[in-house]
Amino acid sequence: MAAVAFPAEARGPRPRRLTAGRIGLYAFLLAAAAFFLLPVVVMVLTSLKTMDEIRQGQIFALPQAFDTSAWSTAWSSACTGLACEGIRVGFWNSVRILAPSVVLSIAIGAINGYALSLWNVRYANLLFAILLIGAFIPYQVFIYPLVRLSSAAQIFATLPCIVLVHTIFGMPYMTLIFRNYYAGLPPELFKAARVDGGGFWRIFLHVMLPMSTPILIVAVILQVTGIWNDFILGLTFAGSANNPMTVQLNNVVNSTTGERAYNVDMAATLLTAAVPLFVYFVSGRWFVRGIAAGAVKG
Numbered sequence: 001m002a003a004v005a006f007p008a009e010a011r012g013p014r015p016r017r018l019t020a021g022r023i024g025l026y027a028f029l030l031a032a033a034a035f036f037l038l039p040v041v042v043m044v045l046t047s048l049k050t051m052d053e054i055r056q057g058q059i060f061a062l063p064q065a066f067d068t069s070a071w072s073t074a075w076s077s078a079c080t081g082l083a084c085e086g087i088r089v090g091f092w093n094s095v096r097i098l099a100p101s102v103v104l105s106i107a108i109g110a111i112n113g114y115a116l117s118l119w120n121v122r123y124a125n126l127l128f129a130i131l132l133i134g135a136f137i138p139y140q141v142f143i144y145p146l147v148r149l150s151s152a153a154q155i156f157a158t159l160p161c162i163v164l165v166h167t168i169f170g171m172p173y174m175t176l177i178f179r180n181y182y183a184g185l186p187p188e189l190f191k192a193a194r195v196d197g198g199g200f201w202r203i204f205l206h207v208m209l210p211m212s213t214p215i216l217i218v219a220v221i222l223q224v225t226g227i228w229n230d231f232i233l234g235l236t237f238a239g240s241a242n243n244p245m246t247v248q249l250n251n252v253v254n255s256t257t258g259e260r261a262y263n264v265d266m267a268a269t270l271l272t273a274a275v276p277l278f279v280y281f282v283s284g285r286w287f288v289r290g291i292a293a294g295a296v297k298g
Helices: 020-047 069-076 088-118 124-135 139-152 159-183 187-195 200-211 213-228 232-237 245-254 262-295
Strands: none
Touching: 020 262, 069 262, 088 124, 088 159, 088 200, 088 213, 088 245, 088 262, 124 159, 139 159, 139 232, 159 213, 159 232, 187 200, 213 262, 232 245, 245 262
């Protein structure tokens, strides 16, 4: 098909790509990015310096010789109290806590959200309101009752105990976002599946779950970052044998005797934050897509 030629006067002036407002916007974004990245830059530089360089007090100066020994010390030989095994023990403890907690909380939240949004469950709105209230109550108020309950059940300070606690505290948020996502789907899909004879589990597993990829990614990101960064629940319910990485990091920083090794502290902090940062960098695009698809609407 031949292109239609317009007269030059009908086209108008070409839009200016670089305006004063756009320059101001870029300047603001660069300043904001520099402000938030500055602590990370200082931590990275400090972790690559020797203690002699750190004592000079020039926190923004580049390392004279990139020394990575602080990273290996933080990982494998830093003292976390009486033991000097680094934070690698805490890393594997966090993995053992994270995997079942994420799977269980998301699975239960998805089923709850599906039931409360598409099925005529009795008192569904009341149940949803209770879960919604539970999502905004500070979990510190539940710690003592949960300690007593888990002690009565003889699971206190064990791996199943901390997994159960994370699953319980993640359930309101997961139910909320899954319920809002499923409520935004076309109801004709659900009605067509019902006409074809689909039941509760069949519709959920074969119709709704394959359409839930964006919200599943959002749920995984929220749960991974929340559980990995948790400190107080892991300190209280995991027990000394299952202390997560955040507790080990606290022990590395606060159990130092003599001269404080700031380079080791910074390296240990960056290693602890590596997993949530990796998850955000890898899945950030899908996170935005899931949010836009209705994760937090409603």
